[in-house]
Amino acid sequence: MNESINLLLNHRSIRQFEDRPLSKEQIEMIVSCAQSASTSSFIQAYSIIGVTDKEKKKKLAKIAGEQSYVAENGHFFVFCADLYRHEIIGEMENKRVIPSIESTEKFMVTLIDTALAAQNAAIAAESMGLGICYIGGLRYDLEAVCDLLHIPSRVLPLFGLAVGYPAKMTEKKPRLPINHIYHENEYRSNREENEQQLQVYNEIISDYYIERTQGKRKDTWTSQMAGMLEKQSRMYMNDFVQKSGLNRK
Amino acid sequence: MNESINLLLNHRSIRQFEDRPLSKEQIEMIVSCAQSASTSSFIQAYSIIGVTDKEKKKKLAKIAGEQSYVAENGHFFVFCADLYRHEIIGEMENKRVIPSIESTEKFMVTLIDTALAAQNAAIAAESMGLGICYIGGLRYDLEAVCDLLHIPSRVLPLFGLAVGYPAKMTEKKPRLPINHIYHENEYRSNREENEQQLQVYNEIISDYYIERTQGKRKDTWTSQMAGMLEKQSRMYMNDFVQKSGLNRK
Incomplete structure (x- = not known):
């Protein structure tokens, strides 16, 4: 097993970080690695916003459902789907895009x-001995995120990535067995x-x-998933995304 | 610079592979690495179909716009967004999901x-000395892909991943400068x-x-992008996705 595979297999989300900021060099290396990922037809349709302003981080933590590690980490990235610059390109080139x-x-x-870019960023960070946690909780209120970070139309913040020196390790939950996720030549839908x-x-x-938990907790995965999906969460998303000028037709 | 970062920075898509299949162990390791990626609320909402049947690979190559490396590679994965098993879970748990x-x-x-899972798979493969190429071209005709691979509703093939021993290296195209992709504390939309x-x-x-090209070709990025976006490609997608039972509201 090579070093990179070892790194991938040992991923776990970190939710408690030391109070120690990333260096400029670390941040730039993480972003460069993100940019090295494959991109469809070279479209490079994303932007990354690094948030260092403490007030903004606190507000983002609140939006994400009071997740303290959104405010307290080594660096906080917001990954945005971005077709804004492509709209500008259409005007520059006088094409109907x-x-x-x-x-x-x-x-x-x-x-x-x-x-794809975000996952490269996550792996780059982990390879430096840093921990990461994706923050989908920003999607509780994307309008507030857009206001806070001055995000224009055609740009959609998708999730945050909290990065930092791990203060507390977590365990890795067992994933679905491979024969459940992986099919050969056809999908087994029985x-x-x-x-x-x-x-x-x-x-x-x-x-x-x-x-x-020494026997205190014994949920099943299906009960967790059914409980989560029963709650109709973030149902404003369809309208919001269309209002942002994406996914309209 | 550590080994993993070196790997990430040196990524390039490979479009010509040796005629040498991946081993079962390689395939399983790639899938395990894919599964180790972060997953939103542990939802694990994807499936991977490995295609080894030569006729099916030829058909997929044709769908993807006659891309020979879809048929000729060490292994071909199709990555699918998957909420089918969550529909089953709703029935098992008697919850309205x-x-x-x-x-x-x-x-x-x-x-x-x-x-996220696919990018882990890509990196795992590259760390083994293999090359990869994402195949978005499957989206030219998702209905044909679904028929060929018996893909049920609530499952959407997103792209393929051709993996194999590189027969021809390619160059790495320079990405957008970091100050264009990366913002601090607010999006610069001027x-x-x-x-x-x-x-x-x-x-x-x-x-x-x-x-x-010794001067033969001198396109700009904005002209490439405007030319690509001017063509209204795969406009059936909105209807198709909704017909698959996703992105409806």
Whole structure:
């Protein structure tokens, strides 16, 4: 097993950081690594906002549902899907690009581009001995995030990435068994087979919680997921994204 | 600079592979690394289909716009956003999860989850000395991809990942300058500043092409992008995604 694979397999989210900022060199290296990821047709459809202003970080922590590690970390990045500069390009080149920019296809492109870049940033940070945590909680109120960070239309903040020196390690939760995630030549959609696989995984997850909490907690994965999905969360998103000028048709 | 950062910075897409299949162990390690990526609220909302059937690979190559390296590689993965198993979970747990599953918010979650996993897979492969190329071209005809791979509703193939032993190296194109991608505390949306930055980058890209083609080619980035975006490509996507049971509201 090589060093990079070891790093990937040992990922865990860190939610408590030392009070020690990243250096300019570290930040630039993380961003350079992000930019080295593949990008669809070289579109480079994302931007990254580094937030160092303490008041802004506190406000973002509040938006994210009072997550202290959004404010307290070594550096906080906000990853944004971005087709704003492509709108400018359309005007510069006098080409009609808005229908493309507003399409669901390009919405998917910009989301995927941004996520690939972010994952490179995460791995770069971890390879330096730093810890990371993705902050999807920014999506509780994207309008507030956009106001706070002066984000224009055609740009959509997707998530934050808190980075810093780990103050407390966490455990790695067992993922779905590989035969559940990985298919060969065709998707195995048989419902009974899927339910059986989920029962197997439920036991793995229950055992994990029982062991970690000395028997106090024994949720299954399916109960966690059903509970989470039953709550209709962030249902404003469809309207908000369209108002931002993306995913319109 | 550590080994992993060196790997990230040296990424380039490979479009010509040796005729040498990946081993089962390599494939499983790549998938395990994919699964080690962060996942939003532990939702694990993706599946990966490995395609080894030669006829299916040929058909996928055709769908992707006659890209030979979709058929000829060491292994071909199709990464799918997947909320199908979460629909099953809703039934198992007797919870009303469909409004969540059909929301734009969860569409974004599943796209981001899938892309984070895919980028881990890409890096794992590259760390083994393999080359990779993302294949967004599958999105030319997702209905055909779904038919070929028996993909059910609530599952959306996003892109392929061709992996294999590189037969021909490619060059790395210079990315947008860091000050164009990276902002501090607020997004710099000033149009004039953006246009100036784009002109600077245009010169970088022109110089790159001129040098690489002995002066035969000298496109700018803005002309490439405007040309690409002027073509309204894959405009069926909005309807198709909604028909698949995602991004509906």
